[in-house]
Amino acid sequence: MKKIEAIIKPFRLDAVKDALAEIGVAGMTVSEVKGFGRQKGHTEVYRGSEYQVDFLPKVKLDIAIDDERAAEVVAAITKEAHTGKLGDGKIFVSDLINVIRIRTGEEGPDAL
Amino acid sequence: MKKIEAIIKPFRLDAVKDALAEIGVAGMTVSEVKGFGRQKGHTEVYRGSEYQVDFLPKVKLDIAIDDERAAEVVAAITKEAHTGKLGDGKIFVSDLINVIRIRTGEEGPDAL
């Protein structure tokens, strides 16, 4: 099984989620993160003091998926999260040794 | 070493933490996430506009552990996070190449 971590722009989340649901991804976990990269941050000014804020709000998706469908998932995310502007984000793929569904105790691909 | 990521229901966190502490897990990292899965979300209504909210609040536990005790940890989490209802969550297990304790510079299992 694979674990796919995608860092995307927050406002693309709904589109990505829908696209994934469409290709049958049954579950995912989302968290709010802050990203640092090529996309520049912004300046904030409070009473004349300028602060450079380098971190931008991003959303991280964690998806566990069986090996066969990993590519498909990556493609779907790439497609929907894409805006062509700096800061669209990255997708990281790694191996998963095991997955357990807590409710049933099922393990492996069955637990996805 | 293994990395165990568990997505659980927030109100089970204390029980899981205590159970892990009991079996000698010395550390863990927790984050607030939102989950999408079989458990249905809810509707919110604001001035007549209905919004379907698919994401549910979950808690993610990250635990690095030596290989031998991974199964025990998974079992403990499965037991304590279990309620039998949809949305109990998942546990993901993956390999860790190295762990470093920043305070001491120790590496590998010693750093856990």
Add this chain to the structure above:
Amino acid sequence: MKKIEAIIKPFRLDAVKDALAEIGVAGMTVSEVKGFGRQKGHTEVYRGSEYQVDFLPKVKLDIAIDDERAAEVVAAITKEAHTGKLGDGKIFVSDLINVIRIRTGEEGPDAL
């Protein structure tokens, strides 16, 4: 490629980020987490009721990096996040199978 996850004290974030930028790390993703470990939590008292709060605020850095520079990154983090006190945090290193840059579709080390 490697994925480096570092759990550090929040007030060291700026220093670590600057150090990483200096050695040419082009991107990273940060999230707010809570840690449980050797460093003790604190007590809160509300109208006479004491609550033991075990979790401490930490910051998690996710950095994807090519294999060669992983050690350098780990060293930089270890150096800058170090205060010598309990709770300095941990660094976890794992393997990444693939990385995709959403904006361009580039894959592998090019996408970093």
Add this chain to the structure above:
Amino acid sequence: METHATRSKTIPTTRFKLALKSLQVFLPVFLMFAKATSAHAADATLDSGDTAWMLISTALVLFMTIPGLALFYGGLVRTKNVLSVLMQCLALTALMSVLWLVFGYSAAFDSTGMEVGKVGLHSFIGGCSKAFLLGITGDTLTGNIPEVLFFAFQMTFAIITPALIVGAFAERMKFSAMLWFSSLWLILVYLPICHMVWGGDGAFFADKGVLDFAGGIVVHITAGIAALVACIVIGPREGYQTTAMIPHNLTMTLTGTGMLWVGWFGFNGGSALAANGDAAMAITVTHLSASAAGLTWMGIEWIIHQKPSALGLATGAVAGLAAVTPASGFIGPIGGLCIGIVSGAVCFLASTSLKRKFGYDDSLDVFGVHGVGGFVGTLLVAVFAAESFGGNQGSLNIGSQFGTQLCAAVVTAVYTGLVSYILLKGIDKTIGLRVTAQDENQGLDLALHEETGYRY
């Protein structure tokens, strides 16, 4: 010079009643001496109690805008725009006040050249002899209170009216465009309408016998219509109807609701320009209307959606407050209750079905709540001001008064709509109304003000 209350009570019998009432207050003293003191002399005396009430009413109406309305609106937008809304309310407070000093007050309330029945330029707009309050000191009186206090009280109305509109184009208008629009709108819409209704003898609507105690026409219809036009001209927010635009902090909105509600006592009660039975009745009916409207809105939701919502209750209450405003000095408790129930139901429909049907993005429902509520109240005053319905307008002919009210409301709405449209189009062609899509995406707080609301 006459007080605000008498200004709006233009029916002869009302005036008579009022005179009687004042008489009664001073009766013991009058009787004791049995001397002929001219009513004018009595008028020209400062009353410390009335002054105290008007001082605090002024504070209360200011409180409605900062922080009341700012919080009410601020909680309804998304996190990334919260400061922009708060700042718009604060900036309007400052800017409208300066304009009010410079010429606003004069254009609204200078009665130079006015005469009952005479229609001329000054039936529609005041003169400029009171610009900068020149010649007016702390000793100059308007009725029983210092004129400068009347100035300040009315100023708070000139602040909140443009501030109400902000809700319609929230989350997308340029700050500079907002300042231009509000300033020009104050001059071209608010000042003439205010003058026509409250300008006293010779003012256009006043002479027609239009009843508007505290601003159903002057405040709520003008703001509501401008809001509707504005949200149509500027267009919906990016992603409207396709993405969820959920209020980011309802506790803030509910806090603002409480403040608006309390502040409204000053708004309606203060419009009596005295601490008397009229003021007392005004705050009572105001409160009852808000209560009834809140319960009505909540009840409808409970039936339709199975669940009553806090936002529904709060919105209903504000609708009830808006609707009772024109009527608050003329009706009795049961009138308050009825206006509340009707406005709760009608504004619910306007803010939900109507909006959905026509698809305009009146982001915070300014039209649905204030415009429609103001309309409802302006019409219903013709019914509930009648003595048979518990009001204090003895001789009122419900039918003809209804016609008068309807005319005034429609004329105001058409005029407001037209001028607002021209202003908005003009600004759009010159400096532009709207931020870029990218700025809208990033949020106005950062894009326009380089600030972030929260950093927990």
Add this chain to the structure above:
Amino acid sequence: METHATRSKTIPTTRFKLALKSLQVFLPVFLMFAKATSAHAADATLDSGDTAWMLISTALVLFMTIPGLALFYGGLVRTKNVLSVLMQCLALTALMSVLWLVFGYSAAFDSTGMEVGKVGLHSFIGGCSKAFLLGITGDTLTGNIPEVLFFAFQMTFAIITPALIVGAFAERMKFSAMLWFSSLWLILVYLPICHMVWGGDGAFFADKGVLDFAGGIVVHITAGIAALVACIVIGPREGYQTTAMIPHNLTMTLTGTGMLWVGWFGFNGGSALAANGDAAMAITVTHLSASAAGLTWMGIEWIIHQKPSALGLATGAVAGLAAVTPASGFIGPIGGLCIGIVSGAVCFLASTSLKRKFGYDDSLDVFGVHGVGGFVGTLLVAVFAAESFGGNQGSLNIGSQFGTQLCAAVVTAVYTGLVSYILLKGIDKTIGLRVTAQDENQGLDLALHEETGYRY
């Protein structure tokens, strides 16, 4: 008809003092003419200053509930229930107001058929001739103020009293059950007790000489006892004592504290029904009691837990405000200080040790703060109202007054407890008091109202 202040000052000498005081205000005028103007004629005149103060006092007491109390309570619950608490306060504001108009005011303050010393039905409950305020216009007076203003002022008391109880069953009661309970409780507990204490000559407690200036018995003991009974009947929250139920937003609670404190000036100061020395002394002792109680609570915490807490300071201040309420019109500054110190200490014990010992889940410490505070104040008024302790009740016999106060407090507590218990049990058997465990887990905001407080 007499004012609220005289109603509660039933000891002859007090009345005499009051008469003297009024006399003094009008003295210069009186002397000048040396004419016999009956006191009644003077009474029947509207005083604009008194009216101004009562208008704003009404606003201030309303402000205590929305948003004051709503924020104070809202900050103390967990995030998932914040809207439910805010909404309960807002809904009670609306609903109690309507009930107050329909019959509440009449049942509490209609004095038909009452006579000093006569014990009958109307010693315990008023008539119904004032239902819907029929026949009462802006010109009808109560003392020196419009009767409709007295109506509105007392209405705000009838709002906040049931709203106080909300804190006891927070985070678990059904919204519908809350509305039913509060409505029935208003009718069966608040109205009779209010009438018995403040109903004037012939009212049961008034005739006995019970001193309760602004509602130690009427508001705080009734609310506190009902709260205790309610939290026992409904049972503790899921996970009480085993999971941490930490206030989700103490800045909200502290904001509410400030609003309650300021609003209390209207609560206690307004109970003088006039802008005079009594009102001034009332706000002063109110402020001093709050200050002393806050410092006392904080000091005890500092000693016991090594660290003074913001919540402790705030809770202490509210306890001091509750405790001084019945006494505020009768005592001097030192009395205020002493009542503050005692209530700060006693309420601390009640809210911490007592609660822990008996294990009931009075979620936001309504009993510990308001019930116990109200009790402390109701008893201590017997001491500090005495002239020797700086009070203004010259002829007061401390011992016998203490007995009177104790009796009234206990009778009220027993009656309130009994009726509240029956009501709660009745509601539980019919529509059910409590949400399901699942709804409780999810939080009332989503489960009952389909809303979320924050969405940052």
Add this chain to the structure above:
Amino acid sequence: METHATRSKTIPTTRFKLALKSLQVFLPVFLMFAKATSAHAADATLDSGDTAWMLISTALVLFMTIPGLALFYGGLVRTKNVLSVLMQCLALTALMSVLWLVFGYSAAFDSTGMEVGKVGLHSFIGGCSKAFLLGITGDTLTGNIPEVLFFAFQMTFAIITPALIVGAFAERMKFSAMLWFSSLWLILVYLPICHMVWGGDGAFFADKGVLDFAGGIVVHITAGIAALVACIVIGPREGYQTTAMIPHNLTMTLTGTGMLWVGWFGFNGGSALAANGDAAMAITVTHLSASAAGLTWMGIEWIIHQKPSALGLATGAVAGLAAVTPASGFIGPIGGLCIGIVSGAVCFLASTSLKRKFGYDDSLDVFGVHGVGGFVGTLLVAVFAAESFGGNQGSLNIGSQFGTQLCAAVVTAVYTGLVSYILLKGIDKTIGLRVTAQDENQGLDLALHEETGYRY
């Protein structure tokens, strides 16, 4: 005994004008009888309207501190310290009030042994005959209002002045050190300065003809200078200039701004001690100054940083409020406008360039806003109080008055600076001023109070 307003209006002609004004109010009555009623007798009568206004002004000024200032400051610190700031404001409210009762009021306003022109101990500090308000009942008057009300009103000033200073050493001072410092500072700085300016005939500054209507010297210069000294003595926060210390909740700060603004109507308007034209003019110029200063600050930012900020607008408004304070009873609307513009610009410079240049960490810009604003206003009063500039001080010699004002401001600044320095050093040597670096890192909320502000 004289009122606060006359106290500060020490120039003969002013008094004359005032007398005339009062005369005019009572004129109709006076004329009717043509009897010689001594002015004293008229003075000795309670005026219910004035009393109503002072009651509510007292509430408004209290509202400025809790929750106004608490929120204004609380939003500017980092999350981990928000409760510490809120709590400091609340604790000071309680503690200063008790001190005010015990001896503060007496030391400031007891006029025993004072005489015009006589310089002695009591030119600098009052007596102790009014400690604990002994002998003062609700019937004792100060001018037309109860003395206890004057006590309470002035108490709210003695609360907010030390509370203002809190902003300078926020996020690092020990709570106990803060309490000691504030208490001693109240005694050694506030009381004497207050007495010297407002102590009446024979008070040092009053005799010199210093004009300070509502506390430019007494409140803002003392607080501002103490703040500057405090932040220098205690040193900058850990990480100052190297890490970002961004306000954690600007919506809170803007809410506080609205509350401060509204409350300031009581601060400046209430300083007239009557509900009259002076009070009305005071709130009007107060509002205009705030508006102008807010727009000025915002405008400068817009030019320099390209973007106008909400915090800038809010800070400017507060600067304008502080600056107009000493002048508010003496100037006209145009004076208000001008003082606003000047203070907006000068305070902007002080809070940005000056601070950066000298590197002190006046965390929330107490000196830059209140100190500098107070200075600006104290000087400009000499200009705008003149009749030629729209003021009401007919015979005022601008040049010499400017000298008088400058002297008083400088003397106050030097004295305040010196005493504050000694106090801070003394506390530092004994119990220590500052928390440990570790506590500072963790945040004062947890370290000192074992509480957390938010737990969403």
